[in-house]
Amino acid sequence: MVEKTREGAGSLTSARPPFPWRRMILLMGAALALLAGLDAALVRLGALAPVGSTDLGAIHGILMVYGFLGTAICLERAVAINSRWAYISPATSALAGIAAIVISQSPAVANFIATLPLPAYLSRILPGYQSQRMLPAVLWTISMITLVMIYRHVWKKRQASYAVLIQLIGACVGLCGILLWMRGLEVALIMPWWLFFLLLTIVGERLELARLAFNEATEKRILVWVGALLISLALTLIVPLVAYPLLGISLTALAIDMGYHDVARKTINIPGIPRLSAVAMLAGYGWALLPAALWITAPPIFSGYGYDAIVHALTVGFAVSMVIAHAPVIIPSVIRREVPYHFSMWVPLVLFHLSLLIRFLSGAREAALPWRFGGSLGVCAFLLFVVTTASVTIVNTRRGRSTHA
Numbered sequence: 001m002v003e004k005t006r007e008g009a010g011s012l013t014s015a016r017p018p019f020p021w022r023r024m025i026l027l028m029g030a031a032l033a034l035l036a037g038l039d040a041a042l043v044r045l046g047a048l049a050p051v052g053s054t055d056l057g058a059i060h061g062i063l064m065v066y067g068f069l070g071t072a073i074c075l076e077r078a079v080a081i082n083s084r085w086a087y088i089s090p091a092t093s094a095l096a097g098i099a100a101i102v103i104s105q106s107p108a109v110a111n112f113i114a115t116l117p118l119p120a121y122l123s124r125i126l127p128g129y130q131s132q133r134m135l136p137a138v139l140w141t142i143s144m145i146t147l148v149m150i151y152r153h154v155w156k157k158r159q160a161s162y163a164v165l166i167q168l169i170g171a172c173v174g175l176c177g178i179l180l181w182m183r184g185l186e187v188a189l190i191m192p193w194w195l196f197f198l199l200l201t202i203v204g205e206r207l208e209l210a211r212l213a214f215n216e217a218t219e220k221r222i223l224v225w226v227g228a229l230l231i232s233l234a235l236t237l238i239v240p241l242v243a244y245p246l247l248g249i250s251l252t253a254l255a256i257d258m259g260y261h262d263v264a265r266k267t268i269n270i271p272g273i274p275r276l277s278a279v280a281m282l283a284g285y286g287w288a289l290l291p292a293a294l295w296i297t298a299p300p301i302f303s304g305y306g307y308d309a310i311v312h313a314l315t316v317g318f319a320v321s322m323v324i325a326h327a328p329v330i331i332p333s334v335i336r337r338e339v340p341y342h343f344s345m346w347v348p349l350v351l352f353h354l355s356l357l358i359r360f361l362s363g364a365r366e367a368a369l370p371w372r373f374g375g376s377l378g379v380c381a382f383l384l385f386v387v388t389t390a391s392v393t394i395v396n397t398r399r400g401r402s403t404h405a
Contacts, residue, residue: 017336018336019335019336019337020334020335020336023075023079023334023335024335026071026075026087026090026091026094027072027075027334027335028094029071029090029091029093029094029095029097029098030067030068030071030072030075030090030093030094030097031068031386032094032097032098032101033063033064033067033068033071033094033097033098033101034063034064034067034068034382034386036051036056036063036067036097036101037060037063037064037067037068038379038382038383039051039056040056040057040058040059040060040063041060041064041375041378041379042375042376042379043056043057043060044057044060045371045372045375045376046368046372047372047375047376051105053104053105055104055105056101056104056105058104059100059101059104061187061191061194061311062100062136062181062187062194063097063100063101064315065194065195065197065198065315066093066096066097066140066143066174066178066194067093067094067096067097067100068097069198069319069323070093070140070143070174070197071090071093071094071097071143072323073147073201074089074090074093074143074146074147074150075087075089075090075334076330076333076334077089077147077150077151078090078150079333079334080154080333081150081153081154081158083153085146086146086150086153088142088143088146089143089144089146089147089150090143091143092139092140092142092143092146093139093140093143095139096135096136096137096139096140096143097136099135099136099139100136103132103135103136104132110131110132113131113132113134113135114131114132116131118134119131119134122134126183126184127184128183128184128185129183129184130184133181133182133184134182137178137179137181137182138182140178141175141178141179141182144171144174144175144178145175147171147174147175148168148171148172148175150171151164151167151168151171152168155168161207161208161211161219162207162216162219162220162222162223163204163205163207163208163211163219164204164208165204165223166200166203166204166207166222166223166226167200167201167204167205167208168204169200169204169226169230170196170197170198170199170200170201170203170204171197171201173193173196173197173200173230173233174193174194174197174201176193177190177193177194177197180193180237186302188302188303188307189236189237189302191311192233192236192247193233195291195311195314195315196229196233198314198315198318198319199251199288199314199318199319200226200229202318202319202322203222203226203254203258205322205326206258206262206281206322207219207222209326209329210262210263210264212263213261213262213263214261218257218261221257222254222257222258225250225253225254225257226254228246228249228250228253229247229250229251229254231246232244232246232247232250233247236300240300241299241300244295244299244300245295245296247292247295248291248292248293248294248295248296248297249292249296251288251289251291251292251295252289252292252293252296254288255285255286255288255289255292256285256289258285259282259285259286262281262282262285264277264278264281264282264325265278265282268282272341273328273341276324276325276341276345276346276349277324277325277326277328278325279349280321280322280324280325280349281321281322281325283317283321283353284317284318284319284321284322284325285318286317287313287314287316287317287318287321287356288313288314288317288318290309290310290313290317290360291309291310291311291313291314294306294309294310295310305363305364305366305371306363308359308363308371309359309360309363309364312356312359312378313356313360316352316355316356316378317352317353317356320352320382321349321352321353324345324348324349324352324385327339327389328340328341331389331393335393337393337396337397338393338396338397339389339392339393339396340392340393340396341392342388342392344388344392345388345389345392347384347388348381348382348384348385348388349385351377351378351380351381351384352378352381352382352385354377355374355375355377355378355380355381356374356378357374358370358371358373358374358377359371359374359375359378360374362374
């Protein structure tokens with residue numbers, strides 16, 4: 001009987017692996033960047049925000065792209081290769097987000113950094129250099145370099161595929177984006193680099209997860225579109241009038257090619273998580289066409305409602321839709337707990353896309369009040385997505401414990 005009991009206990013232990021508290025600490029860093037980024041979003045919208053700091057509002061973009069999504073990407077990749085050195089990437093990314101928040105809210109810390117020899121010297125010799133960016137930028141640079149090394153390791157040791165190559169290119173774009181931010185360039189000028197860090201990472205991840213749906217000819221063609229995007233991206237800093245239409249054409253080709261061949265067109269007929277994920281993915285590809293159309297048909301836009309539409313169509317419409325689509329697959333690999341399907345998971349997805357529609361339509365009419373409402377609704381959708389995902393995961397975990405008991 002004692003042996004049987006021990007065997008049963010062993011089987012229960014193997015059935016439910018220990019909770020990865022260290023990974024959760026890193027996720028908390030991403031969550032902190034998310035909360036600060038959402039607060040900053042409300043500030044930029046001119047809505048009521050818990051912390052109404054314009055300095056926090058100024059780092060909204062970097063917190064959402066690198067602090068939240070970047071940390072999540074780095075953590076998932078570190079878990080996938082299961083090497084200790086790889087955790088340098090999410091750890092430094094999370095620390096960078098915290099550093100950016102602290103510096104934005106503490107003039108004393110910002111002034112102290114500005115008086116240090118290196119930042120003071122760079123401020124004298126480099127026009128436009130902003131010393132308050134230095135510490136978080138250095139940490140994010142370390143994070144991005146480590147992410148590049150992760151993909152290089154996967155390419156050399158495990159899988160030399162088009163999917164990994166595109167993700168490696170995406171990490172290099174992310175590294176360039178943070179170096180340009182460190183140099184002191186205006187966020188609007190370097191925003192395409194941040195956007196395509198996310199887009200290329202997600203495209204590569206999609207090719208990896210749905211490899212059976214993409215044959216070699218399709219993968220080669222997608223790599224051509226990625227190459228065209230890279231050339232156009234580099235040209236945005238030199239000849240923007242030429243670069244942005246080329247960027248739009250390349251993005252259109254990439255989004256249509258990915259959407260047409262993605263297995264989501266078939267899994268949309270399967271109830272539950274497959275349908276939820278498929279709708280989110282196909283909607284994401286659709287939203288990617290909006291900035292492409294604006295880049296093709298209009299001169300370069302660096303402010304106002306048009307710029308807002310471009311940025312949020314790719315960050316919220318595309319990237320966040322893909323996060324929702326892949327959350328039931330990615331989250332269990334990170335926290336070792338299943339994310340089961342629940343009908344309530346549709347609510348934040350619908351709210352995200354409704355908020356974007358309101359935001360873009362009101363922006364096109366330059367109607368400030370409904371535009372502000374649409375943006376605020378998107379913030380609520382973000383919070384609801386986090387709460388819903390956490391709730392269904394916790395409830396499922398407790399049910400599992402009671403079943404074993």
